[in-house]
Amino acid sequence: MIQVEGLSKNYARTVAVNNISFSVEKGDVVGFLGPNGAGKTTTMRILTCFMPPTAGKATVAGFDVFEQPFEVKKRIGYLPESPPLYPEMSVADYLMFVARLKNVANSEIKRRTEEVMERCAIADVKPKLISKLSRGYRQRVGLAQAIIHNPDVLILDEPTSGLDPKQINETRELIKSLSGEHTIILSTHILPEVEAVCEKVIIINKGKLVATDSVENLKHRAGLNAAIQLQLDTAGNGNAEVVRQTLEQVPGVSKVLEKTVSSDRLVFEIEGLSDRNPRADVARAVVNSGWNLLELKSLTFSLEEVFLELTGSSAEATVANGKGAAA
Amino acid sequence: MRNIWTVCRRELYSYFVSPIAWVLLAIFALLSGYFTYLITGYFVQASLQSQMSGQPMPMNLNEQVITPLFSNIAVIGLFLIPLITMRLFAEEKRQGTIELLATSPIHDLEIVMGKWLSAVLMYCALLLVLLIDYSFLFLYGQPDWKPVVTGFLGVLLEGGCLLALGTFISTTTKNQIIAGAVGFSLALLLWILNWTTSFGNSPTVQVLGYLSILSHLDSFSRGVIDSKDVIYYLSLIFLGLFLTTRSLESLRWRA
Ligand SMILES: Nc1ncnc2c1ncn2[C@@H]1O[C@H](COP(=O)(O)OP(=O)(O)O)[C@@H](O)[C@H]1O
Ligand SMILES: [Mg+2]
Numbered sequence: 001m002i003q004v005e006g007l008s009k010n011y012a013r014t015v016a017v018n019n020i021s022f023s024v025e026k027g028d029v030v031g032f033l034g035p036n037g038a039g040k041t042t043t044m045r046i047l048t049c050f051m052p053p054t055a056g057k058a059t060v061a062g063f064d065v066f067e068q069p070f071e072v073k074k075r076i077g078y079l080p081e082s083p084p085l086y087p088e089m090s091v092a093d094y095l096m097f098v099a100r101l102k103n104v105a106n107s108e109i110k111r112r113t114e115e116v117m118e119r120c121a122i123a124d125v126k127p128k129l130i131s132k133l134s135r136g137y138r139q140r141v142g143l144a145q146a147i148i149h150n151p152d153v154l155i156l157d158e159p160t161s162g163l164d165p166k167q168i169n170e171t172r173e174l175i176k177s178l179s180g181e182h183t184i185i186l187s188t189h190i191l192p193e194v195e196a197v198c199e200k201v202i203i204i205n206k207g208k209l210v211a212t213d214s215v216e217n218l219k220h221r222a223g224l225n226a227a228i229q230l231q232l233d234t235a236g237n238g239n240a241e242v243v244r245q246t247l248e249q250v251p252g253v254s255k256v257l258e259k260t261v262s263s264d265r266l267v268f269e270i271e272g273l274s275d276r277n278p279r280a281d282v283a284r285a286v287v288n289s290g291w292n293l294l295e296l297k298s299l300t301f302s303l304e305e306v307f308l309e310l311t312g313s314s315a316e317a318t319v320a321n322g323k324g325a326a327a
Numbered sequence: 328m329r330n331i332w333t334v335c336r337r338e339l340y341s342y343f344v345s346p347i348a349w350v351l352l353a354i355f356a357l358l359s360g361y362f363t364y365l366i367t368g369y370f371v372q373a374s375l376q377s378q379m380s381g382q383p384m385p386m387n388l389n390e391q392v393i394t395p396l397f398s399n400i401a402v403i404g405l406f407l408i409p410l411i412t413m414r415l416f417a418e419e420k421r422q423g424t425i426e427l428l429a430t431s432p433i434h435d436l437e438i439v440m441g442k443w444l445s446a447v448l449m450y451c452a453l454l455l456v457l458l459i460d461y462s463f464l465f466l467y468g469q470p471d472w473k474p475v476v477t478g479f480l481g482v483l484l485e486g487g488c489l490l491a492l493g494t495f496i497s498t499t500t501k502n503q504i505i506a507g508a509v510g511f512s513l514a515l516l517l518w519i520l521n522w523t524t525s526f527g528n529s530p531t532v533q534v535l536g537y538l539s540i541l542s543h544l545d546s547f548s549r550g551v552i553d554s555k556d557v558i559y560y561l562s563l564i565f566l567g568l569f570l571t572t573r574s575l576e577s578l579r580w581r582a
Contacts, residue, residue: 048430051579073432084427086337088344097340100333101431145427 001026001153001183002047007056009042016042018207019056024200026152029179031194031215032187034204040187041081043204044157047185048078061152074103077151077182081158083142087131091122091141094130095148102149112148120144120174136167143174147182154178156186160193172197194218228270228279229259231295232286240266243291250285252278265294330433334441335448338415342449347414351407355453362399363460366392388470389550393461397478397548400457401541404450404486405518409510411449412493413503415442416575420501429579439494439571446490447483454479454486474550481547484560485540489514491567498574514540 002024009017017039024030032040046053047060049069057064063071086094092113099109117123120140125133130141139159146154159175160168175186175197188194194201194215201218203210211218234243240258243266247256252272259267272278279296286293342348374386419425428438458479464470493510500506521539523532536542540563543556 045426050426050429070432073430076430078426078430080423080426082423084422084424086341086422086424088341089337093340097333097337098427098431101330101427101433103432 001028001061002185003057003059004043004047005057007043007046007058008054009039009046009051010054015207017046017053017204020204020207020209021056022202022209022212024183024185026183028200029176029184029198030186031198031201032185032204033189033191033194033201034187034210035189037206038189038204039207040189040204041157042207044078044155044185044187047072048076048155049073050078074149075152077146077149077154079142079146079154079156079159081161083138084145085130085138085141088129090127090129091117091133092126094141095144098145099148104149112150116144116148119147119177121170134167136163136170139163139167139171140174143171143178147178150181152183154182154184154186156184158187158189160188160190227299228272228282229295229297229299230268230270230282230286230293232266232268233264233292233294234266235290235292237290243289244268246285246289247282250278250281252281269299330437331441331444334428334433334438335445338442338445339448341414342445347410348449348452351410351449351453352456355403355407356456358403359400359457359460362403363396363463366396366399367464388464388468389474392464393470393474393478394545394548396460397482397544398541401482401485401544402518404453404482404489405514406511407453408450408486408489409493409507409514411446412490412497413507413510414497415446415494416497416571417500417503417506420498420578421503425578435572435575436568439568439575443491443494443568443571446494447487450486450490451483454482471550474548477550477552478548480552481544481556484547484557484564485544488540488560488563488567489517491564491571493567495567495571495574498571498578 004023005021007017007020008015020039020043032043034040045051047058047065049065049072052066057066059065060072061075063075065072086097089097095113095116096109099112100106104112114123117126120143122137122140122144125137130138133141143156143159146156156175160171163171172193175184178184179197186193186197198215200212200214202212230247232243238246244256244258247253247268247270253270255271257269257271259269270278270282279298283293283296370386370388370392373391377386416425419428461475465472489510492513493506496510496513497503497506500509517538517540519539521536521542523535526532537559543559546553546556
C-alpha cells in the first residue's frame with residue numbers, strides 16, 4: 001500500500017529525514033515510533049503530499065506522491081499533529097466542508113457526515129462550535145475529518161498527544177475500531193501506544209530508520225532486556241542473603257539487586273542475560289525453595305532502552321531524548 | 328469550479344459568523360453615509376446659492392456628487408480592504424488548517440481563487456451599502472445612471488487589485504496584524520504614488536503616476552471605460568493572484 005524508498009528531506013540547516021525505506025501492506029496498522037525531532041512529522045507530510053521530498057521516492061496505492069499527488073490525496077486521510085479545525089465553525093458544518101473538499105459526491109455529503117459523527121462519537125456535539133469543544137472531542141472531530149471520504153490509508157500524527165488518560169483510551173479504541181477498513185500509520189513517541197494499537201512498528205531516530213518489526217518481536221526483544229521485579233515471602237525459611245544466592249544460581253540471571261527488605265516481604269530486581277528470559281526459571285527456583293512467590297513482573301522498559309538495544313550502542317541511545325515510556 | 332466555491336463558501340461563513348463582516352459593514356455604512364451626507368450637503372448649499380445669486384450656474388449631480396463620492400469611497404476602501412484580506416492565509420497558517428487544504432485534492436490556484444473570490448464578495452457586500460446611499464440620489468434627483476454603473480465597476484476593479492495584493496501578503500505571515508499592517512501600507516503607497524506630479528513631468532513621475540492605483544479610477548467615475556485603466560487593474564489582479572499562488576507553492580517547499 002505504501003512504499004518508501006531512500007526518502008530524504010532537508011530543511012535549511014537540518015537533515016530531518018535521512019534515506020529511509022520501508023513498506024506498509026494493505027490493512028496493516030503500523031506504529032511510527034521515534035523520539036521528538038526524529039522526523040516522524042516530516043515523513044508523514046511527505047506521504048500526504050504536503051511537501052515534496054528532497055530525495056527518494058514514496059508511493060501510496062501505486063501512485064507517486066510527487067508525480068500524482070491528486071491520486072494520493074484522494075486515498076489518504078490525514079490527521080496532523082494539531083487537528084486542522086476552524087474554531088468558528090460548528091462540528092457538522094466543518095465536516096460537510098471537509099467532505100466537499102475531499103470530493104465526496106454532493107448526494108453523499110450529508111450521509112457521510114452523519115456516519116462519521118456516529119462513528120467517532122461526536123454526534124452529540126453536532127451543532128456546537130468547535131471552539132467550545134474539549135480536547136478529546138476536538139481530536140475525535142479531527143479523526144472524523146480524516147475518514148470522511150473513506151480513504152484507503154489513514155495517517156495520524158501523534159493522535160493522542162495532549163490528551164488526558166481517559167481521552168487517550170477513547171482515542172486508541174476509536175483508532176483500533178477503524179483498523180479493519182483502513183491501512184493506518186500512526187506516529188508516536190510513546191512505546192506502550194504502539195503496543196496498544198499497532199501490529200507493526202517502524203522505528204526512526206534522528207531521521208534514520210532504526211528498525212521495522214512486528215510489535216510481538218519488538219516486545220520480545222525489549223522484554224529480554226527488561227529487568228524483572230520479584231516479590232517473595234520466605235515463610236521463615238532463609239534470609240535475604242540466601243535468596244539472593246539462590247537467584248544468582250538460576251540460569252540466565254546476570255545480576256540480582258536487593259531492593260527493600262521488610263520482615264515478611266523481600267523485593268529483588270533481577271537483570272537477565274540478553275539472549276534468554278529467566279522468568280520461568282526464577283519462579284521455579286523460588287517455589288522449589290519453599291518460598292511464597294508474591295509477585296513477578298517485568299519492569300516497564302523505556303524507549304531509550306529499546307533504542308539502546310536496537311542501535312547496540314549507548315552513545316547513540318543517549319540522543320534518544322524523547323520522553324521515555326513510563327507506565 | 329466546485330473546489331473554488333467550496334473554499335469561497337467556507338471563507339464567507341467565517342466572515343459572517345465572526346464579527347469581522349458586521350464590523351466592516353458598520354464602519355463602511357457609517358463612513359460612506361457620512362461622506363454622502365457631506366457631499367450632497369455641499370451640493371444642495373451650492374445650488375441654493377447659485378439660484379439666489381440671480382445668475383444660476385449649471386449644477387450637475389453626476390459631476391459634483393457622484394464622481395467625488397466614488398473617490399472618497401475608494402479611499403475608505405484603502406483602509407478597509409486590508410482588514411478583509413489579512414486573515415485569509417495568515418489564520419490558516421496559525422491554526423494549522425493550511426495542512427488540511429494542502430493535503431486535499433484541490434489545486435493551489437483553486438484555493439487562491441476561492442479565497443480571493445470570498446474577499447471580493449465581502450467587498451461587494453460593502454458596496455451594496457453604497458448602493459443604498461446612491462438610491463437616495465436617484466430618489467431625489469435625476470443623475471445620469473451610466474457613470475454610476477461604471478463607477479461601481481471601477482471601485483470593484485480597484486478593490487479587486489488591493490484584495491489580490493492583500494491576499495498575497497497574507498500568505499507571507501502567520502500573524503494577521505502584520506498582514507493587515509503591511510497590506511495597509513502597500514495600499515497607502517499605491518495611492519500616494521502620484522502625489523509627485525507637482526515635481527514636474529519627468530519620466531519617473533509619469534511612471535509613478537501610472538502605477539498609482541486611484542488615478543485610474545477617475546475615468547470610471549466620469550462614465551468612461553478606458554481600456555488603459557481596465558488593463559492596469561486586470562494586470563494588478565493577475566499579479567496579485569499569481570504571487571499568492573507562487574507563495575503558497577513555496578510554502579510547501581520551505582514548510
Ligand atoms: N519547518 C521546519 N524548518 C526547519 N526545520 C524543521 C522544520 N520542521 C521540522 N524541522 C526539524 O526537522 C527535524 C524533524 O522534525 P519532525 O519531523 O517534526 O520530527 P518529529 O515529528 O518526529 O518530532 C527536527 O530536528 C526539527 O527541528
Ligand atoms: Mg512530530
